[in-house]
Amino acid sequence: MYVAVKGGEAAIANAHRLLADRRRGDRSVPSLRIEQIVEQLALGVDRVMSEGSLYDRELAALAIMQSRGDLIEAIFLVRAYRTTLPRFGYTRPIDTAAMQVERRVSATYKDLPGGQLLGATFDYTHRLLDPELATDAEVATPEQREGDGQRMARVSEILAHEGLIEADGELPEDHLTGDITREPLEFPMERDIRLQALSRGDEGFLLALGYSTQRGYGRSHPFVGEVRIGEVELELDVPELPFPISLGRIRVTECQMVNQFKGSAKAPPQFTRGYGLVFGQSERKAMAMSLCDRALRAGELGEDITAPAQDEEFVISHSDNVQATGFVEHLKLPHYVDFQAELDLVRRMRGEHEKRQATDQTETREAAE
Amino acid sequence: MDRRQERELETARKTAMAALSLAPVDELKRLCAAAGISGEAEMLRGPETGLVSVRGRIGGGGAPFNFGEATVTRATVRLPSGEIGHSYALGRDKDKARLSAITDALWQNADRRADIEEKVIAPLRAAQAEADATSRAETAATKVDFFTMVRGED
Structure with missing residues (x-):
């Protein structure tokens, strides 16, 4: 017999409403804008594009905002989005x-x-926190020099x-380029x-x-x-x-x-x-x-x-x-029925184990006598 | 038109379309308005957003492989005068796709081409060239000039 248990709709709706509130945070602090994330958290945006496997800065920034800065969640959002779009083709290989x-x-x-x-590199910086960044101080424009181009x-x-x-790396002539998507x-x-x-x-x-x-x-x-x-x-x-x-x-x-x-x-x-x-x-x-x-x-x-x-x-x-987090995180979803079955099984095994031990002890005692 | 002229025209159209696909949308709108390009055209396709799979080469120059996807928006239009224009550009901007396709259609009209080149394509190209030159000069300023220090006496 399979009994479906329902419930939780109201709890889920309220949890998501709470999430939206916590995401926004203190209302007296201005809300982030997508352009700010694109411009000022650019390397986080790049990571979401690379692991989300979709080049679109604004979408990656939106995903970072929606995920409250949880980059793996943002990558998940981007991967889900890309499945909604048709494929126009394969580009020529970049040079x-x-x-x-x-x-x-x-x-x-x-x-x-x-x-x-x-x-623009972090190399050779001293990795000392710079409190001045928090003061909105003017930033110097970059130096320029004639390049040979x-x-x-x-x-x-x-x-x-x-x-x-x-x-x-060459592959055989007749090899068709693979595509894991x-x-x-x-x-x-x-x-x-x-x-x-x-x-x-x-x-x-x-x-x-x-x-x-x-x-x-x-x-x-x-x-x-x-x-x-x-x-x-x-x-x-x-x-x-x-x-x-x-x-x-x-x-x-x-x-x-x-x-x-x-x-x-x-x-x-x-x-x-x-x-x-x-x-x-x-x-x-x-x-x-x-x-x-x-x-x-x-x-x-x-x-x-x-x-x-x-x-x-x-x-x-x-x-x-995305696969890894899906499989690890699914463990927190309800497994009530699985667990009940396991509980029954462990109880039965424990019972058999105790019975066996009791028999073993009796036999050992009898053999010693 | 002989084959050589045809090829030259194709190359010119290719570079004009490349300037359109690189254009920031606000700049494109401004230039199109200034050039008197109206938004009037029959949409044959789109504007629609989809994906392209982006390819690189193993080791930089070897066999191709797919390394990710990118959003692309495209459009195809027909002008009242019959020309058909296309556009493809990275991103999801539908206004840009529509305007670019209209500009491409107008470009194909031999009477309008010089005007479009002068008022839309050339300024876009110039702005992009300037941005590239600035970026190159900023990068060039971070070039390492090695020098040798001689220590002690031989």
Whole structure:
């Protein structure tokens, strides 16, 4: 027999009304505006776009506001929204060498063409809290300097000339680019699908896994060949036009991780690479992604798979924070019937256990006598 | 029109449409109003918002992969004079999509093209070029100038 228990409608409605009130907070404090979040909490917005896997600053900012700053909840909202829209197509692949660069650093080459451009970075700040920020003090306009405006070749192109670094990752000619939003995950997977999953993966999870490889769990001797941040143009082929139409620009962060590799039966000694590419300005995520990408290529490169970061099924199945939070958080929803059944079962097992113990004791006593 | 002229026209239209898709909506509205572009057109499609899947390349130049989606709004219009115009741009702005499509339709009328180029496309392009130049100059000011310190005597 199955008995449905109803109730809670009023409680739920009132809880949501209370949520709206608490979200707004003290009415004497001005309400946030979407533009303020877009402009002043820009990196939080970027994280929601990258893990929500949807590039739209205003929507990400709205989600942050609605979720009271809970970024995983905001990511969830964005993912839910994207399912309501039709798909117009796949863009042409972006060209990061043609990027309007806002930051570009290399830890492997001091004097690379175009130079080391620090851009707007937290690096080299002293990490001291600045009380002046709370006073609405005037902020100086940025310094300007004549730039050469030249196209900045990716650092991998520079290293490639010596032949000591592997080429950009190619897949077989007849390979159709995978899409995890259209087909279910299947293991083992190709690198294109893995990169798609990693690009939307949880920053904290990928950061911890990347860190684990540095600490020796699947060591890969990484160097940041290059990190670059800036705007790239998106182009889409559409049937109504004889040319690819420009959709505008998006900001992305790209990381080329270069790894020492002593060679294996499958590949000669050379530098191998891990790749990171994410929406917005998100260096930590792009770096963590590239470390994980490299670790997950262990099988392809003939390395022993010994560490969690090298285990494709483990990493990719647990990298999505919307899935993770859904499954963890569902535990707090009513499980009354399940639990009653379990309670019955444990009671019965306990009864049998006690009976068995009593019998055992009697038998031991009898044997001793 | 021979094939070469046709290609040149296509390239010109492509760059004009690119300027429209990058345009901030308020600026586009202002320029269109100043150029006397009325909102009068038959909507054949949209404006409608959807998604594109954004592709990158493994290692920057290798095989393509999808790394996320982006919102895009598009529109198709027909002018009373018959020209059909299209627009596609990132974001969800329906006014921008409609105005861009109308501008594209007008651009295809050879009599209006020079006027549209001068009053709408050129100012948009100039504003974007200036913003890019500023951003480049601000980034250039953060370029590291390495120098070598010689310590001690040889």
